[in-house]
Structure formats: C-alpha cells, structure tokens
Amino acid sequence: MAGRPKIEMAYATARAVVREPMSDRSSDLVDQWRDVLAVLRSEFGDVSSGMLKRLDVIGQEGERVLVGVPTHFIRDFVGRHYGDRIRSAWAAINPAVRSVTLHVRPDVGAARNEAPSPPLGERGARPSLDERRSTAFAASPTEPPVDEDSFSQGYGVRPDAGMREAPTTQSEVAELPLGDLSGRLDPRFTFERFIVGKPNEFAVAAAERVASSPKPSFNPLFLHGGVGLGKTHLMHAIAWRVRQRDPQRKIVYLSAEKFMYQFVRALREQNTIGFKELFRSVDMLMVDDVQFISGKESTQEEFFHTFNALVDRGKQIVISADRSPSDLSGLEERIRSRLSWGLVADIHPTTYELRLGILQSKAEQMRLDVPLRVIEFLAHRITSNVRELEGALNRIVHQASLTERVVSIEMASEILKDVLRAADRRVTIDEIQKSVVDHYGLKLTDMTSSRRSRAVARPRQVAMYLSKLLTPRSLPEIGKRFGGRDHTTVMHAVRQIERLVVEDKALAEDVELLKRRLQA
Numbered sequence: 001m002a003g004r005p006k007i008e009m010a011y012a013t014a015r016a017v018v019r020e021p022m023s024d025r026s027s028d029l030v031d032q033w034r035d036v037l038a039v040l041r042s043e044f045g046d047v048s049s050g051m052l053k054r055l056d057v058i059g060q061e062g063e064r065v066l067v068g069v070p071t072h073f074i075r076d077f078v079g080r081h082y083g084d085r086i087r088s089a090w091a092a093i094n095p096a097v098r099s100v101t102l103h104v105r106p107d108v109g110a111a112r113n114e115a116p117s118p119p120l121g122e123r124g125a126r127p128s129l130d131e132r133r134s135t136a137f138a139a140s141p142t143e144p145p146v147d148e149d150s151f152s153q154g155y156g157v158r159p160d161a162g163m164r165e166a167p168t169t170q171s172e173v174a175e176l177p178l179g180d181l182s183g184r185l186d187p188r189f190t191f192e193r194f195i196v197g198k199p200n201e202f203a204v205a206a207a208e209r210v211a212s213s214p215k216p217s218f219n220p221l222f223l224h225g226g227v228g229l230g231k232t233h234l235m236h237a238i239a240w241r242v243r244q245r246d247p248q249r250k251i252v253y254l255s256a257e258k259f260m261y262q263f264v265r266a267l268r269e270q271n272t273i274g275f276k277e278l279f280r281s282v283d284m285l286m287v288d289d290v291q292f293i294s295g296k297e298s299t300q301e302e303f304f305h306t307f308n309a310l311v312d313r314g315k316q317i318v319i320s321a322d323r324s325p326s327d328l329s330g331l332e333e334r335i336r337s338r339l340s341w342g343l344v345a346d347i348h349p350t351t352y353e354l355r356l357g358i359l360q361s362k363a364e365q366m367r368l369d370v371p372l373r374v375i376e377f378l379a380h381r382i383t384s385n386v387r388e389l390e391g392a393l394n395r396i397v398h399q400a401s402l403t404e405r406v407v408s409i410e411m412a413s414e415i416l417k418d419v420l421r422a423a424d425r426r427v428t429i430d431e432i433q434k435s436v437v438d439h440y441g442l443k444l445t446d447m448t449s450s451r452r453s454r455a456v457a458r459p460r461q462v463a464m465y466l467s468k469l470l471t472p473r474s475l476p477e478i479g480k481r482f483g484g485r486d487h488t489t490v491m492h493a494v495r496q497i498e499r500l501v502v503e504d505k506a507l508a509e510d511v512e513l514l515k516r517r518l519q520a
C-alpha cells in the first residue's frame with residue numbers, strides 16, 4: 001500500500017523523541033499554562049493542592065500543546081474532569097492551540113511534589129494498549145499508536161527529531177552553580193541545517209565568523225529580524241559550533257526573560273554578588289529576545305554592567321531581538337548605543353527561493369518524498385515566516401502518515417484551509433503599527449515605548465486590537481512586538497477597544513478606516 005512507509009515513519013519518530021527533555025517549552029507557553037491554571041482556579045477553586053498541581057506543560061507541536069502528567073491515574077482523572085476545560089481555556093488564550101494532549105511522564109511534577117502512592121490497580125500493572133496512548137482532547141483525536149519505550153517516557157511527534165547530526169541530546173550549554181541558568185540548545189539548530197539565501201546570508205556569515213574566531217571579531221554580534229526567521233536557530237548554531245571546536249569554552253545562552261528572572265531571584269536571595277560573578281565568568285554570553293528587557297530598569301542596569309564587564313575582558317557577546325537597536329524603545333540610550341557597537345545583522349523576510357530551499361531540506365531531513373509541486377505550492381502561499389512554513393509541512397506529513405493518503409496539492413489545500421485563508425488576507429504587525437502611527441501622527445517608537453499618556457496609549461491599543469483581528473498572531477506574540485508587553489496587556493487592549501468602538505463614534509470610525517486601508 002502506497003502510504004505504509006509513512007506510518008512507519010511516524011512510529012520511528014515517536015521512538016526517537018522520547019529521550020528528549022522538555023523541548024519547545026517556551027516562556028510564552030509557560031505563561032499560557034499559568035493563565036490556564038488561573039482560569040481553572042477561578043472555576044474549580046484552589047488547584048494548587050489537587051491533582052492539577054502535578055501537571056506541567058512540556059511543549060508544543062504545531063496546534064497541539066503537550067502537558068505532562070506523572071501517572072496514568074492522574075492522566076485519566078484529569079482528562080475526565082478537566083480535559084475539555086483545559087483545551088477550551090487554552091484556545092481562548094491562544095487561538096492557535098487546537099488540542100491538548102496529556103502525556104504520562106513520571107518525571108513531571110516529581111521534583112516539586114511528593115508523589116502520592118499510586119492507586120492499587122496501578123502498582124506494577126502493565127498498562128493496557130489504551131493506557132499506552134496519551135489522552136488527547138481534540139475535535140478529532142489522531143494519536144499515532146506508540147510503543148512501550150515511548151509510553152514509559154512520554155512521546156511527542158516531531159517528524160525530524162530522529163535525524164540529527166553530531167549533538168545527540170538536548171544539552172545544557174554550561175553547568176553553572178546557579179542551577180538552571182542556561183537555556184537548552186536544540187540539536188536541530190545547527191549551521192548545517194540552516195539554509196542560506198539572500199535574506200539571511202549576511203547574518204549567517206557574521207554568525208559563522210563569531211563561531212570560528214577564538215577572540216571576538218566584533219562585539220556584540222546583534223542579530224535582528226521578524227518572528228520565526230531563524231534568530232534563535234543561528235544563536236544555537238553558534239553555540240554548537242563553538243562547543244565542538246572548544247568544549248572548554250564556557251558559553252551561556254539564555255533568553256532576556258530568563259536573565260531577568262535570574263537577576264530577580266538573586267536579588268530575592270541576596271546573592272547579587274554570586275550573580276555578577278557567575279555571568280562575568282563566562283567566555284560567551286548569548287542573550288535571545290533582548291527586547292524583553294525594554295522598560296525593565298533594574299534588569300537593564302544589570303545587563304549593562306554585565307555587558308561592559310564582558311566586553312572589557314574580551315569575551316564574546318551575541319544578542320538577538322525582533323528589531324534593530326535603534327528601534328528598541330524602552331531601552332536606555334546608553335544600552336542602545338552599546339548594542340550597536342559591534343556588528344548589527346538583519347535577517348530579512350524570506351524570498352520564494354529561500355522558502356523552497358528550506359522546505360526541500362526539511363522534507364529531506366524527514367526522509368519524505370513530498371512532490372515538488374506541493375513544495376512549490378507551500379512556498380508560494382505561506383510567506384509569513386519559516387516557523388509557519390515548517391508547521392504547514394509538518395501538518396501535511398502527519399496527516400499523510402496517519403491517513404495513508406498520498407501528499408498532493410488538493411490534500412495540502414484541505415488540511416491547511418485555515419492557514420491559507422489567513423495567509424491570503426495577511427496583514428503584518430509592522431504594517432498595522434505603521435498605519436496607526438501615520439493616522440494619529442505619532443512616531444513608530446510610540447508603539448513600543450512605555451509612554452502612558454492617552455494620546456499614545458489609545459492608538460497603541462488600537463494597533464494591538466487590529467493585530468489580533470487581522471493577523472494570526474497569538475497574544476504573547478503581539479505583546480512581544482509592542483515592546484515586550486505581557487499578553488494580558490494585549491488582551492486588555494483588545495477588550496478595551498471592542499468596548500469603546502460601541503460607545504465612541506469617532507474611535508469606531510478610526511478603527512474602521514484603518515481596517516479598510518490595511519485590507520485594501
């Protein structure tokens with residue numbers, strides 16, 4: 001049967017993924033999980049003492065969020081009592097999430113909570129085949145069967161996880177005394193897997209130079225570009241390459257959010273000296289999504305001192321952000337200017353040729369025979385960013401392997417209906433911000449600044465509202481583009497404008513006009 005080999009690929013994938021620790025567990029995802037728990041708390045009372053406290057988010061696979069549970073009993077109980085509510089609360093917070101899957105992972109919740117004795121029936125019992133499947137709450141659950149191995153450690157279907165190069169596991173970059181300081185490196189994010197084209201060739205050349213020089217050639221390397229265009233991939237690639245060349249070099253890679261979190265923790269534990277010593281002892285500091293520290297004054301101050309100390313000692317710094325240093329509002333001028341000291345490299349939106357190359361390479365990594373015309377179709381239609389492109393390919397491949405259908409353009413159009421519809425009427429957040437500032441006579445930096453005067457704050461809320469309405473971006477993603485604001489701020493803005501357009505005729509006209517202009 002034509003589709004058979006694809007199903008086997010799905011099995012192999014499930015096996016290959018099981019040894020990976022929590023992957024794709026972005027801070028946005030963790031925030032969303034916190035919000036879901038808050039919803040449950042408001043509806044079901046204190047969730048910190050019951051079974052729900054034993055759950056933790058593990059990661060995301062396209063539209064599906066993976067939540068880890070320590071035992072089958074808890075999985076079944078939570079699934080029965082809270083499953084649907086978890087899914088609907090999540091979808092309300094992030095509409096991109098369509099399903100939530102509970103995975104049995106004995107390590108989940110173990111560190112924080114004492115494991116209660118398992119119910120009698122569970123002790124030593126061999127799980128039934130049904131039990132060995134995860135519990136999914138989706139409109140149409142389509143879990144692939146899993147084997148014993150994947151059952152015992154949890155699994156996730158990530159099609160290319162089985163095919164990796166030199167690094168074989170996710171890895172802490174450096175073992176540092178403050179414990180969980182450094183972010184994890186994704187083994188897929190290597191230079192070998194990064195496809196180079198006109199939009200990113202400069203950034204790649206700069207990244208390769210940094211990765212291969214024993215001393216900083218330019219400091220810092222500042223990589224910037226829109227969402228999902230490969231900034232994190234390139235940073236991890238630098239770290240992997242440096243590690244390969246010189247395993248002794250102490251590299252710390254972390255998000256700006258984590259930097260802040262560590263700093264706040266050090267303050268709380270009165271261990272700022274330890275914090276300083278720690279960061280100043282590294283050979284290469286890589287900070288992802290630095291826009292996050294906009295408006296966070298003490299963190300900026302500490303970052304500034306760390307930055308200067310490392311540069312003085314001739315240590316390499318690599319920074320990424322969603323915009324250039326000069327557009328990073330909410331950052332002190334002295335920091336902005338420091339960030340531009342070295343080399344600023346922009347990753348531009350993808351071209352058709354680059355998208356084609358990326359898709360071909362991903363299909364090869366998955367050892368899949370996707371017809372060229374389907375790849376061309378995707379490259380033509382999904383132009384927003386590489387993450388979405390990958391997501392689209394993954395969805396097609398999963399469906400093909402589960403339903404044993406042959407991959408075709410008709411099949412791709414059907415599976416990606418929602419994505420393609422959104423792509424057809426695609427408006428970007430940049431366009432929205434630009435239209436709004438033109439309309440209200442403001443500056444682009446007002447969209448990301450911390451100014452709160454009504455004359456600035458209201459148009460900013462309008463822009464957030466339009467971003468939610470006209471783009472497929474999630475609330476956290478929108479917040480990120482508005483100076484690193486929290487997703488609850490975006491939610492508040494959306495509700496505020498929805499309410500105001502009913503009461504305020506002038507505002508309603510503004511919003512309508514902007515909408516028409518943007519969609520024209």
Ligand SMILES: Nc1ncnc2c1ncn2[C@@H]1O[C@H](COP(=O)(O)OP(=O)(O)OP(=O)(O)O)[C@@H](O)[C@H]1O
Nearest residue numbers: 193194195226227228229230231232233358386387
């Ligand atoms: N040129 C490329 N070749 C291969 N894969 C790519 C390329 N660019 C991006 N990707 C892939 O796209 C996905 C998103 O990339 P990445 O996470 O690095 O984006 P980002 O710019 O850091 O996004 P964000 O601003 O949301 O943090 C990753 O899976 C990455 O491997």
